Amino acid sequence: MADLYCQYTDTAGSIDKAIKEVIANSDFIKGEAVGELESRLAGLLDTKHCITCGNGTDALFISMMATGIGQGDEVIVPAFSFGAVAEAVALLGGTPVFADVEADTFNMSADSAERMITPRTKAIVPVHLFGQPCDMAAINDMAARHGLTVIEDNAQSLGSECFFPDGTRKYSGTAGHIGCTSFFPSKPLGCFGDGGAMFTDDDRLAERMRALSNHGQIRKYNHLHVGVNSRLDTIQAAVLLAKLGHIGEWTAKRRKAAEYYTAGLAGLDGTIITPAAPPHGTHVYHQYTIRLTDGNSRDALKNKLAEAGIPSMIYYPMPLTEQPAYKNICLSDRGVTQAAKLSETVLSLPMHSGLKKEHQDTIIGVIRQFCRGG
Numbered sequence: 001m002a003d004l005y006c007q008y009t010d011t012a013g014s015i016d017k018a019i020k021e022v023i024a025n026s027d028f029i030k031g032e033a034v035g036e037l038e039s040r041l042a043g044l045l046d047t048k049h050c051i052t053c054g055n056g057t058d059a060l061f062i063s064m065m066a067t068g069i070g071q072g073d074e075v076i077v078p079a080f081s082f083g084a085v086a087e088a089v090a091l092l093g094g095t096p097v098f099a100d101v102e103a104d105t106f107n108m109s110a111d112s113a114e115r116m117i118t119p120r121t122k123a124i125v126p127v128h129l130f131g132q133p134c135d136m137a138a139i140n141d142m143a144a145r146h147g148l149t150v151i152e153d154n155a156q157s158l159g160s161e162c163f164f165p166d167g168t169r170k171y172s173g174t175a176g177h178i179g180c181t182s183f184f185p186s187k188p189l190g191c192f193g194d195g196g197a198m199f200t201d202d203d204r205l206a207e208r209m210r211a212l213s214n215h216g217q218i219r220k221y222n223h224l225h226v227g228v229n230s231r232l233d234t235i236q237a238a239v240l241l242a243k244l245g246h247i248g249e250w251t252a253k254r255r256k257a258a259e260y261y262t263a264g265l266a267g268l269d270g271t272i273i274t275p276a277a278p279p280h281g282t283h284v285y286h287q288y289t290i291r292l293t294d295g296n297s298r299d300a301l302k303n304k305l306a307e308a309g310i311p312s313m314i315y316y317p318m319p320l321t322e323q324p325a326y327k328n329i330c331l332s333d334r335g336v337t338q339a340a341k342l343s344e345t346v347l348s349l350p351m352h353s354g355l356k357k358e359h360q361d362t363i364i365g366v367i368r369q370f371c372r373g374g
């Protein structure tokens with residue numbers, strides 16, 4: 001699905017050198033590379049602060065701690081996503097409230113989210129799914145009208161841009177109050193283990209998040225808050241710094257591969273719907289996710305591809321409202337029909353910067369044959 005080794009070969013020796021340097025300095029925790037990565041990432045995304053942490057889930061958790069989410073607070077999250085977003089809310093004693101998503105973008109619907117607002121709602125977490133930004137203009141507008149904090153989950157979309165009606169653009173993860181990302185190996189910018197980061201323009205929130213991720217300390221042995229231990233290892237920061245210069249090139253390659261799929265799968269509308277041109281921003285194609293017109297054909301196509309030795313994945317096979325951990329904290333009158341439908345009809349095809357045209361031709365061939373009933 002994702003060829004991680006090709007990114008290593010692309011960086012030709014600079015990763016090895018960076019790791020050896022960390023070992024030579026033995027500054028494994030809070031070493032030089034961590035600070036350098038934070039300032040380079042903040043510069044790259046044109047935002048004031050970047051605070052790295054242990055992983056993307058911690059980034060969500062620490063952001064919510066910093067905004068004061070606690071017992072009885074409601075946080076609106078999409079019903080169609082990875083579970084980390086609901087987990088962070090629930091671990092803080094809050095209630096994740098699930099909004100429905102848009103069928104064509106897979107992203108949280110601002111209208112559905114607005115219908116979920118109650119006097120207890122404190123924050124909203126738009127997830128930029130599969131590499132494509134949410135409608136941040138609509139979400140920010142709605143959040144401002146209701147006084148909500150906007151925490152973006154940008155784990156899958158680092159480098160994509162959000163469009164605003166006045167013509168301005170902002171990088172995803174810098175359009176709300178706080179943006180969170182993950183450096184899990186298969187994400188758009190991945191390290192060699194776990195890692196994450198938070199972004200904000202707000203000095204007060206930045207200071208809080210930095211302290212919270214380091215045992216709530218504002219200085220060594222001065223614990224102002226009850227915090228956590230969640231840091232990015234220096235070795236991981238060094239790996240990320242070595243990869244940073246390649247992001248643009250890898251994104252361009254994924255975009256090309258996505259175009260090639262879309263052209264190759266054209267005209268199959270009766271059976272397959274290819275990803276729509278993103279209406280609210282630019283797409284970095286973390287995933288290339290097609291929809292089938294019915295659930296039975298989705299599973300049959302997945303099997304056909306597997307028979308031909310082609311991997312495919314179902315992200316995500318169940319809306320979060322159906323997950324055992326969250327089922328009982330959902331309110332039954334709040335339908336998430338699109339999320340449920342998507343979980344039965346989506347299929348993600350292999351997508352990475354090293355994808356070859358010949359490989360894509362084989363995949364396209366299997367899918368076209370399947371659609372012809374073969």
Ligand SMILES: *Cc1c(COP(=O)(O)O)cnc(C)c1O
Nearest residue numbers: 055056057082084155156182184
């Ligand atoms: C990967 C991911 C996370 C969690 O990141 P980790 O670094 O694995 O903790 C959160 N949200 C989304 C949408 C993700 O894809």
